[in-house]
Amino acid sequence: MARTRAPDFEDRQRQILRAAAVLFAEHGYNETLLDDIAERCGTKKSSLYHYYPSKDAILHELIAWKISDLTAKVEAAVEPMASPRARLDALATTLVEEYIRTPQEITVLLTQTRHLSVVALRDTAAIQNRIIDLVVGLLSELRPELTIPRRKSTVVAMLFFGMTNWIHVWYKPAGSIGPAELASMIVNVFLDGFVNQPASLLG
Template sequence: MARPQALDYEDRKRAILKNAAILFAKKGYSETLLEDIAEISGIKKSSLYHYHRSKHAILHGLIAWKIEDLAWKVEAATEALRAPEQQLRALIATLVKEYIRVPEEITVLLTQTRYLTKPALRSVGEIQERIIRRAVVIIQDLRPDQEISRHKLKALSMMLFGMTNWIHVWFKPNGQMDADTLVDMILQIFLKGIDGLDPDFLN
């Protein structure tokens, strides 16, 4: 008979992912042992297998969950807005504030995907595309006067993400600049930059 799942099974499973993120971000995936994850989670190593079948499964689960979480939050923040400028600000704000809130999880997302198998990479890539597609649509809507080529829309989207991806490394939440000010700086730099692009360049 299969072992029944506890009522808080999903919460415990998610807590293990969050604990693993702390270790993966600090020590790296290859240097982190299952024993380490079990210890920080307050359970025995054997109990880990009730929630995750391997260390790779933990890494895959963590990255897939975090990207899915980001995609859902970006979609929820932008769907209710009509103006593309408002949508862009909502997208940027969602990423910036989430990156600042959970820097360990974002560090793993940005630095540890190389340890995923090819099938795992494909699966998380499909989720990631949801965020990229959302950015592509918003950026095109910023320039309704111009049909921007697909590959340049993708490049512009990746440039936007490049402005946000490493904020969690250098931004100080208790420093002289708050998150909203940072969001507005990124927004203005991107808006003014894309508005000034020569139409001939966008084809």
């Protein structure tokens, strides 16, 4: 007979993932042991196996969970907005707020994917592509007079993400610029460059 899951099973999984995120971000994946994760969770290593079969599984679930959560929040923020500019504003604001709120999880997402298996990489990339595709679609709406090849629109989208991906490393929440203002600055700088690019460069 299969073992019945405890009512707090998913909560305990999230606790493990958050503990692992802190350790992976601070020490790296290879340097972190299951014993370290268990100690941070206040439990024994043997208890972790009830939730995840291995450290590899924890990393995969952590990255997949973070990408899925981020994607869902971005899509929810963007969906009610009427114009492409408003949608890009909402997207940038959501990214900035989430990156500042969960810096360790974002650090793992940006630096530790190289430790995933080929299958895990493919699975997580499929989720991540939803956000990339969203920005690529917005680029087409912002320059409707152009037919931008996918390879170039993807490059431009990645330039946008390059402005947001590392803010959690240097941004100080206690400083004079709030997250919403920072997001607006990112969009303004990005759009002023993108909308003024000559068609010959984008076509």
